[in-house]
Amino acid sequence: MAVTKLFGAAIKRREDPRLITGRGNFTDHIRLPGTLVMAIKRSPHAHARIVRIDTSKARAMRGVVAVYTGQDLVDKLAPVPCAWLIPDSDLKLTPYRAVAVDKVRYVGDAVAVVVAEDRYVAQDAVEAIDVEYEVLPAVVDQEKAMEPGAPQLYDEIPNNLAFHWKLHVGDFDAVWNEAEVRLSRRLINHRLIPTAMEPRGALAAYNPGSGELTIWCTSQNPHVHRLLLSAVTGLPETRIRVIATDVGGGFGSKIPMYAGEMIAAAISRDLGRPIKWIETRQENYVATIHGRDHIQYVDIAARRDGTITGVRVRAYANMGAYLSTAAPGVPTWLFGLMLQGAYAIPVIHCDVYGVLTNTTPTDAYRGAGRPEATYLLERMIDILARELGMDPAEIRRKNFIPKDRFPYTTPTGLQYDSGDYEATLNRALELVDYANLRRQQAELRQQGRYIGIGFSTYVEVCGLAPSQAAGAMGFQGGLWESATVRVHPTGKVTVFTGSNPHGQGEETTFAQLVADELGVPFEDVEIIHGDTEMVPFGMGTYGSRSTAVGGAALVAACRKVKEKAQRIAAHLLEVSPEDLAFENGRFFVKGAPDRGMTFQEVALQAYLAWKLPRDIEPGLEATHFWDPVNNTFPFGCHICVVEVDPETGKVDFLKYVAVDDVGNVINPMIVDGQVHGGIAQGLAQAVYEYAAYDANGQLLSASLMDYAIPKASMLPSFTVDRTVTPTPVNPMGVKGAGETGTIASTPAVVNAVIDALAPFGIEHIDMPLTPERIWRAVRERSS
């Protein structure tokens, strides 16, 4: 009987006392003697030729050590890499210099770099650099960028078209011609700014003596950054150490390889001194990736009974001025493969145009591709329901992939691992008291009050893997994860994981897994991550993969350790391993529970090695590289209830119910936290957040004064519940919970607002549903 079972226990996050009392070890906290500070001069123009750069005034300033232009760094740094080379798409790579050499292509593109004794002087020097530009016409909108005569970002990339990706399954034209109902709409999934609490930064310390570069930086995937830094600096990987232990959030924005970190590394090597560069929030807003920014043309074919027979999508993805590291994969694979959502839609036809514009590059942002697919489907299914006079819950139920069809192979070629979609819908309907709510809605409408109920029944792909699939999709990396479990002579355990949590709480959940597997106290388990010198290799934390893939690697490594411990115990107890049972951290002889050894005793013997047989190596440690057979597919139903004030257009949130199925749950408190945060972010996309550019490519929402991230007072209280459908893909049956909230909530909120506005005949408003947009829509229909 396992009295210490921690799987499923709502343990408080062990990282929190450190983080919330200011004792975290973030990049900017690291102090090295002799450190110089770096600041970047950025282009104020969206598109311009650099005519001349005068750095003389800056160089002459007291405290300024060096000034670099793009030309100065050409030999020291290869271009910023793109690592998702999607095949069969005519992909054209963008030559992307860390510091622009001849041309700038977005507001925020680096044009010069100052190195100084302190940050204030560095900023003064940045302002003293005089750059003469020949300003060129800019293009911001992806559809306009493809038009003939549009400004061209690159001579070698006609029409600014970086790629055209296709996924055509089945005969859509036939389905369309036969359809009883046809709907065509244009939907906008607007641009967002990830806004991690900690901006990006790096402390690069090159040691001219040893030829080693150590770089502390804000990374979701330190080993990948080591590999890429090696590629761009020419230093061998063996001479680079990347450390990113505490990272203050990322949401995908700390996956890419960026100019800033590269420049810091190159300059540290050049000057032989530590170089610190920490982004300001304003820099973060222009020079760290943005997310989403899709224009979608959607055709839905259906029967009168609500059955959807086909989906066709033509999407224009705004890639920004350069192709960021993983960017091409986001609007293609991560979007197109999910276009059937939770529904048994047989025919999918998808064309995606990746378009370059004079804007900040886009890349993976929490959900990455899946929110774009989910929003499209969930919005269209609501429009279809209204067209047919069906209840939005019932039309979803009608189209669900039934639970007896799992594992389910989608037309796009994915294999949905496990699911019971209807169960989440039923539970959510019950929690929100649906029938009553509809009655209340009808009554309130009589009084001139407008409440709306919005659904989102989603499925998403996470635990991004396996490596074979990654290869087929052109992703220049594997999608496995590694873990090393080292048991010390005292029985205490150090775990080295290739996952790199930066807010997800794996220091806690991983320790729970290990404590259960090895029967050791939770406190005895130490989780080490984010240091390439300590962890053998890692792919990192993104795509809700840390627990499903990194956790699985960990469990597999624990099982190797336990298997060896069992052999040692058997030898010492003079029985065969099969004769031993293991409970509560103790091996004992089956049928003779008094004859046994604790795990700690075995660990000590493993290291003393006094009595080990020749075929057992001393020590107790194992490494496992886990490459899963498949992704995992969490799903669920979110229902949002709002009231809209038609006089001002303001939306008030009355209720929010989320019933998610993320498989087995290791720590419900942490999963709730992930779901809460995800809902907040997705809800914010629906009604608050909006990265707005003017026609000249100036970012108008360039600070937190204009870009509305959600504050607690702007959110409803969430009712969170779960169903549990374990996945067969990993030994723990866990799916992943990092992105469900973001993916599910956006359409639930928009659908709720549109439902509230139904009496005005409003069928759609593009996001964000700001008060003014709602007010205008109401006014238009009322007049």
Place this chain on the structure above:
Amino acid sequence: MYPSTFTYYRAGSVQEALKLLVENPDAKLLAGGHSLIPAMKLRLASPSALIDISRVPELAGIRDAGDRIVIGATTRYDDIQRSELVRQVLPILPEAIDVIGDLQVRNMGTIGGSLAHADPAADLPAVVLALGAELKAVGPDGERTIPADQFFVDLFTTALQPNEILTEISFPKPPARTGMSYQKFANPASGYAVVGAAAVVTLGEDGKVAAVRVGVTGAGPYAVRRQNVEQALVGQEPTAAAIEAASQLASEGMTFNSDIFASDEYRAHLTRVFVKRALTRAVERARG
């Protein structure tokens, strides 16, 4: 995020602060620092010197001056909000302060700093207009009193001279049967007012409007009084219809700001709506 170099002075008295201002013509007074320091960090302001007046004893505090309440310029929002006297007599002040920024901002920000800064989206300018406050300033040439109506001149511009210090704000105590309310439509990003409307209504014994003052902030380049609305209501029975009709005038003759969150047209609409809401609530309160 990194201001340019400046000298810091801490004034011990108003006289010392004035002297420092004369000696450092490029200097700025520092009160709560919650508008000035962000501007300096973004290098939107680069004063050569700061003269900290936040610890000058005679500039802070709330006092009952018979028929008036006088609040020192460097009195913090939080102290105003906690003042029993203010809560009793001028409840619109705590009502408005309650929706300014967050706790840290209210702990640091000062009433004088907010008024002197004259941010077009700040809350208190509308309130001092509606309360008919008087603002006292001292400069090298002595002291003068500026009625709130004449204080706000343009975007971030007041009637204060660069070498003047705002010392106190004096509010008349309202007569019986007065109700007041501040209604704000906050920008979801900044929390500042997209539109904020303050209304102070005094009813006669007959239940009709005896006096009314309305101030609007956020909508245009600077906070303004809406006399046209006031005139339409005085002497009227304050019915919903009368308030609605008067509020329709609120946007007349104004210029409106426009930004990514709210166009000028929408701000004009919000001005009418929020003036109506403030008046409605003030009348409810005046009726008791």
